[in-house]
Amino acid sequence: MGKQLLLENINVPGIETLEVYRAHGGYSALEKALKKKPEELVEEVKKSGLRGRGGAGFPTGMKWSFIAKPEGVPRHLVCNADESEPGTFKDRFLMEKKPHILIEGMIISSFALGANVSYIYIRGELLYVYHILEKAIAEAYAAGLLGKNILGTGYDLDLYVHPGGGAYICGEETALIESLEGKRGNPRIKPPFPAVQGVWARPTVVNNVETIAATVPIVNMGGEEYAKIGVGKSTGTKLISACGHINKPGVYEIDLGLPVEEFLYSENYCGGIRNGKKLKAVVAGGSSVPILPADLFLKTAKGEARLMSYESLADGGFATGTMLGSGGFIVMDETTSVVKNLWNFTRFYHHESCGQCSPCREGTGWMERILHRILDGHGKQTDVDLLFDIQSKIDGKTICPLGDAAAWPVASAIRHFRKEFEEYIKNPSSIKDVKHYYSLRNQQAAV
Amino acid sequence: MAKEIKFSDDTMAVVNSILKRYPEGKQKSAVIPLLHLAQMEFDGWLDVPVMDYVASLMKILPIEVYEVASFYSMFNLKPVGKCLIEVCRTGPCWLLGAEDIVRHIEKKLNIKDGETTPDGMFTLKTVECLAACGTAPVIQVGEKYHENMTCESVDAMLNDYRSKGERKTHWDKQHIKSQH
Numbered sequence: 001m002g003k004q005l006l007l008e009n010i011n012v013p014g015i016e017t018l019e020v021y022r023a024h025g026g027y028s029a030l031e032k033a034l035k036k037k038p039e040e041l042v043e044e045v046k047k048s049g050l051r052g053r054g055g056a057g058f059p060t061g062m063k064w065s066f067i068a069k070p071e072g073v074p075r076h077l078v079c080n081a082d083e084s085e086p087g088t089f090k091d092r093f094l095m096e097k098k099p100h101i102l103i104e105g106m107i108i109s110s111f112a113l114g115a116n117v118s119y120i121y122i123r124g125e126l127l128y129v130y131h132i133l134e135k136a137i138a139e140a141y142a143a144g145l146l147g148k149n150i151l152g153t154g155y156d157l158d159l160y161v162h163p164g165g166g167a168y169i170c171g172e173e174t175a176l177i178e179s180l181e182g183k184r185g186n187p188r189i190k191p192p193f194p195a196v197q198g199v200w201a202r203p204t205v206v207n208n209v210e211t212i213a214a215t216v217p218i219v220n221m222g223g224e225e226y227a228k229i230g231v232g233k234s235t236g237t238k239l240i241s242a243c244g245h246i247n248k249p250g251v252y253e254i255d256l257g258l259p260v261e262e263f264l265y266s267e268n269y270c271g272g273i274r275n276g277k278k279l280k281a282v283v284a285g286g287s288s289v290p291i292l293p294a295d296l297f298l299k300t301a302k303g304e305a306r307l308m309s310y311e312s313l314a315d316g317g318f319a320t321g322t323m324l325g326s327g328g329f330i331v332m333d334e335t336t337s338v339v340k341n342l343w344n345f346t347r348f349y350h351h352e353s354c355g356q357c358s359p360c361r362e363g364t365g366w367m368e369r370i371l372h373r374i375l376d377g378h379g380k381q382t383d384v385d386l387l388f389d390i391q392s393k394i395d396g397k398t399i400c401p402l403g404d405a406a407a408w409p410v411a412s413a414i415r416h417f418r419k420e421f422e423e424y425i426k427n428p429s430s431i432k433d434v435k436h437y438y439s440l441r442n443q444q445a446a447v
Numbered sequence: 448m449a450k451e452i453k454f455s456d457d458t459m460a461v462v463n464s465i466l467k468r469y470p471e472g473k474q475k476s477a478v479i480p481l482l483h484l485a486q487m488e489f490d491g492w493l494d495v496p497v498m499d500y501v502a503s504l505m506k507i508l509p510i511e512v513y514e515v516a517s518f519y520s521m522f523n524l525k526p527v528g529k530c531l532i533e534v535c536r537t538g539p540c541w542l543l544g545a546e547d548i549v550r551h552i553e554k555k556l557n558i559k560d561g562e563t564t565p566d567g568m569f570t571l572k573t574v575e576c577l578a579a580c581g582t583a584p585v586i587q588v589g590e591k592y593h594e595n596m597t598c599e600s601v602d603a604m605l606n607d608y609r610s611k612g613e614r615k616t617h618w619d620k621q622h623i624k625s626q627h
Contacts, residue, residue: 008615083578084578086539087539087580088577088580089578089580092578117470119468123578124617125574125577125578126589127483127617127618127619128590128592128619158468162468162476163479164479165479165482165519165522166521167518167519167520168575168576181476182476182477182505182507182511183515184514184515185519186517200470200473231577241580242581243539243580243581244539245542249582249583250581283538330539330542341538344536344537344538345538348537351575352575356498366608374598
C-alpha cells in the first residue's frame with residue numbers, strides 16, 4: 001500500500017469530530033501554516049508539484065499565484081465539491097468520513113490566498129454531507145479555528161457551505177461561480193479568468209476538495225518531501241474511486257506512479273475482475289476520458305507497462321492513450337457492450353448540456369439519437385462515420401469543456417471498438433435486450 | 448381561502464442565517480438553498496406562489512427564481528409523491544443493473560419513470576450519477592442514499608417508506624432545529 005496522507009485514520013471511530021481529529025494530529029498543519037507568510041505557503045505548494053485533483057491536473061501553486069490582488073477588493077477561495085463526473089466518488093467519501101481535513105485545508109489555502117470569506121460549493125444531492133460539514137464548521141468556530149483572530153494570529157476567516165441544485169455542469173469552475181451567484185449554471189467565456197474576476201467579479205480561486213485537503217500533508221511534511229512521492233511531474237498521492245466489474249470497488253489512496261496492472265489486480269486495491277471474467281475496457285479517469293481496450297490500458301503502444309500517473313495514462317495521446325482525469329476508474333468486463341455503454345454516457349452529456357453552445361446542445365442530442373437508432377436495430381453503415389464527424393465538430397468548439405467531455409468518449413469508442421458498432425448495424429439480432437431501451441428512453445421525465 | 452405561504456419560525460431562522468452568508472446586495476446567491484428549504488416546507492415541490500415567496504425573501508424578481516428552478520434537476524415543478532424515488536441511471540450504476548432496478552420498481556408500483564402512484568406515496572424518477580458508483584446500483588430518497596441495491600432490498604425499502612408514510616425531501620426536516 002502507498003502512503004495514506006488523506007485517508008489516514010479514516011476508519012477511526014469519531015474521526016469526523018474535531019476532538020478525535022485533533023487527537024490524531026489534526027490542525028497541526030494549520031498551526032504551522034499560520035506562522036508562515038502567505039507567499040511562503042504558495043511557494044510550498046509550488047514545490048510540492050501538486051496538480052488539480054478535480055480532473056484538469058493544472059499546477060495548484062501556479063493557479064494560486066495568478067490571483068489578482070487589487071487594493072480593497074475581497075478575494076475568495078471556493079472549494080469545488082460538486083463531484084458529479086460519472087465514476088467519481090472520492091470527495092464524497094473524504095468529506096463524509098473526515099470533514100475536518102477539508103476544513104483545515106480550506107483555512108490554510110484561504111490564508112495563503114488572502115481570502116477572509118470562503119465557500120464550499122457542494123452538489124445538492126449531497127445535502128446529508130452538507131450537514132456533516134456544517135456540524136464540523138460549527139465545531140471549528142467554537143474552538144477558535146474559524147472566525148475572528150484564528151488561534152490568536154490576527155487572521156480572520158468565515159467559511160460557509162453552499163449547496164447546488166443538481167447540475168453536472170456546475171463542476172466547471174465558471175458555471176460553479178454563476179451558480180454560487182444564484183444563477184443558472186451557464187459557463188462563462190474566459191478571459192476574464194476567475195483569478196481576476198470570479199464570484200461577484202472578485203478575484204477567486206476554485207479548487208477541488210482533494211486538492212485543498214492535500215495542502216494539509218504538504219504543510220505537515222513540506223513541499224519537497226511531498227514531491228518525492230510519485231513519479232516525474234505526477235507528485236504525491238491520488239484518491240482513485242474504483243467501480244464497475246471489479247471485486248473490490250471503493251476509494252483508494254495511491255502513490256502516483258503505481259502500475260495500473262497492480263492497481264487493477266492486486267488484493268490491496270481492486271482485486272481483479274469479478275466473477276472470473278476477463279477485462280474488456282477501462283475508463284480510467286471519469287466518464288469523459290477516452291475509453292481504452294484492455295491491451296492498450298495495461299501497456300502503452302510502445303509496450304511499456306502503464307502507470308497511474310498523469311503522463312503515463314496520457315502516453316500516446318488520444319490515439320492510444322487516455323487521461324488520469326478525476327480518478328474515476330470504471331472497469332468493464334468482457335460481457336459489456338461498448339456501444340450500449342457509449343449510448344448511456346452520451347445520453348448523460350445530452351441531459352447535462354447547459355444549452356449555451358449549439359455544437360454541444362444539438363450535437364449531444366444527435367449522437368444520443370444515432371446511438372439509440374443503432375441499438376434499436378435501425379442503424380446505417382454510414383452512422384459510425386457520422387458519429388465520428390459530429391464529435392469532431394463539438395470537440396474544442398464550445399465555451400466550456402463539457403463539449404470535449406461529450407466528444408472524447410465517442411471518438412475513443414469508435415477508434416478502438418469500431419467493429420462492434422459495425423457488427424450491431426450489420427446484424428441487429430446480435431443486440432440483446434433492446435427492449436430495455438424503451439423503459440429508459442423517455443428521459444424527459446414529468447418531474 | 449388558500450393557505451398562507453410562509454416559512455415556519457424555525458425554518459425562517461435558517462433562511463436568515465443563510466442570507467447573511469453572502470455580501471450585502473448579493474442575497475440572490477441564496478436562491479438554491481432557499482429553494483431546497485421551500486421544497487422541504489411546501490410538499491416537496493415548487494408551486495409558482497412558493498417561488499414568488501422565495502423571490503420576495505431575497506428581494507429579487509420572480510423570474511430570477513423561475514429560471515433557476517427550471518435549470519436544476521432537483522427542483523420539482525410539479526407535485527410529487529411523499530417519497531421521490533431517485534434511481535441513478537448513469538454509467539457505473541447502469542453497468543451493475545440499474546435498468547433492472549428501474550423496471551422492478553415500475554412493475555412493483557405500476558408506474559413509469561416520472562409518474563406518481565395514485566395514493567400519492569411514491570414518485571419514480573431516474574437521475575444522473577449520484578457519486579456513489581462504488582456501491583452501485585444506488586437509489587436516493589430524500590437525503591438518504593440506499594446503496595448496493597437489489598430487487599429484494601428495493602422491496603424492503605419501499606415497504607419501510609410506505610409503513611412510515613412520511614414525506615422525505617432532500618433537505619431533511621430533522622436538520623431544522625427548534626428555536627424554542
